[in-house]
Amino acid sequence: MSCKARLLLGITGSVAVYKVCELIRLFRKEDIEIIPVMTPDSKRFISPLLIESLAQNRVYSDMFDESGGAFYHIMLSRGVNLILIAPATANTIAKIASGMADNLLTSAVLASEAPVLIAPAMNVKMFENRITQQNIDRLSGLKRFSFIMPESGELACGDVGAGRLADIQDIFDASMPYLLDNKLLSGKKVLVSAGPTREFMDPVRFLSNPSSGKMGYELARVARWLGAEVTLVTGPVSIKPPYGVRVINVVSAEEMKTAILNAKGRYDLLVMNAAVSDWRFDKRHTQKIKRNGSSLSLLFRENPDIISLASKSRKFGFIVGFAAETENLNDNAADKMKRKNIDAIVVNDISRGDIGFGQDYNEGRILFRDKTVVNIEKSGKRDMALRLFSEIAKRQKWVKT
Ligand SMILES: Cc1cc2nc3c(=O)[nH]c(=O)nc-3n(C[C@H](O)[C@H](O)[C@H](O)COP(=O)(O)O)c2cc1C
Missing domain, CATH: 3.40.50.1950 (Flavin prenyltransferase-like)
Known part of the structure; x- marks a missing residue:
């Protein structure tokens, strides 16, 4: 930057x-x-x-x-x-x-x-x-x-x-x-979700994903640099939250849903960057499941679709989601944006090893509801966060001239 x-x-x-x-x-x-x-x-x-x-x-x-x-x-x-x-x-x-x-x-x-x-x-x-x-x-x-x-x-x-x-x-x-001479988000309330969620099957095992939280934490950091009042709802990660940001720690998708939908007040912007597990185990065993010499079948249930619920709640002025895709990037992301009724979606290709999950760099495209597309070349996650906020602020006419 x-x-x-x-x-x-x-x-x-x-x-x-x-x-x-x-x-x-x-x-x-x-x-x-x-x-x-x-x-x-x-x-x-x-x-x-x-x-x-x-x-x-x-x-x-x-x-x-x-x-x-x-x-x-x-x-x-x-x-x-x-x-x-x-x-x-x-x-x-x-x-x-x-x-x-x-x-x-x-x-x-x-x-x-x-x-x-x-x-x-x-x-x-x-x-x-x-x-x-x-x-x-x-x-x-x-x-x-x-x-x-x-x-x-x-x-x-x-x-x-x-x-x-x-x-x-x-x-x-x-x-x-x-x-930063650029107070793009001055006076705005921003909620960022970050990291993975964990769905426990018993006290010691869980279903999760490799999200490191780096992208979400950079989004929260940069939003605060740009003058916003920031709340970060985060799944378990091993990095330190940015200074000056209110942090709500959660573990499961259900907890993340509650934290986001019950966050006090109205927000100008929700950036839903967390990699939320689509499923949880039907039953969480209270004792550690032991081997018994045969196979184990477990039933999954769908987790709540947090971003759709956030959209219905009318609590957020502008909602941007993230789509980690492996194929048909644009079509899948555009479809997701429509289904979830959100304002924009950032899509990146996780089939590539050098960007996205756990990496310091990212690359992608921002698709807006009005069908405009902004390409973001490979850059540090911090630069990508700045670019995203600049594009949103421009569209929302938050930029002071
Ligand atoms: C080994 C050593 C360590 C010191 N560490 C500190 C310190 O951490 N904080 C502090 O206020 N003064 C500390 N002092 C005292 C200051 O160095 C001293 O007040 C000095 O005049 C400060 O000058 P300045 O404020 O103009 O830099 C230390 C002094 C010594 C000898």
Whole structure:
């Protein structure tokens, strides 16, 4: 995904600073221009050379370096979409909260009107100290500032408690809505279903499919990046849900149906990406079924057709389904869209091993109710999600001009 955004990345003197390398990599993968601004103390923890190499941009640190013009702190903070401070020390948070401007980072924050996202990292006692908490509260009360709070766990100093830098992927996800100029789904409520379902025949065996949840999770992630309020109804998968998304975990098709149809309120968009099992066992045995030297016959019953029920419920403004097909792609998908009375369907060819189930890439076609077809070339699942939302937003006239 290519977005022409500029990020001022403030780096401070926390032991968690090594994690910033991974964060820089995630931003660079999306082509985001990074302006790294390091506090003088942070350079005692990590070499500017490493930051410079990963960010593919020079590091700024000395407020009085006149090599590129004297007003770095003003110049740097202009035209940036976001100032992200990660990791943020107690010291830097305190300075910003009291309006100090004694280094390039704190000066740039004060001289700018850009939103500031702060990811604190420190010892639990420092974090829980009332002074730090008051500084955080003070900044949180200002519209420009938001925080992505530290996690609890074992800290580098050996103490246990809150203070560990938030997950890097979460910091990245929390930053992206500021960096995408395109707020396609701003103010929209979106429900995404993802992953497989499991239909148990006894306590240890189930019927399922190889869906990894990657496509659905990218859809939820990108919808949130684009400004939507997102609910993700997910079957069992081994990946972490995106930051800022409300997650409802389910196991069976019946549970998924209940979660989707009973989700509170009305939604602008339902993206039904889950690979729901069409059948379940007629009977779920309470004890493990044992071998008895002969064959075993089990009866299947059809599961509820969730997307058709969603269409009948009138709870969703626009419904898009996914069709994993092995033959007659267009005809099968068009037929499915008609039978289920939905607005669009994304079809992909699962007979190919390089796209779809479990893969990082996808390729397909979006068929709309009005018979228009949009081809999506092989791309990452994230790009495919963006493309899908762009097409829907255009048709629904959600795009602000
Ligand atoms: C080994 C070591 C680790 C430190 N880790 C942290 C930390 O994680 N968080 C924090 O707020 N301060 C930490 N400090 C203290 C800061 O480095 C110190 O307050 C420094 O002045 C911060 O400067 P800055 O905010 O300008 O980067 C640490 C200090 C040392 C020596």
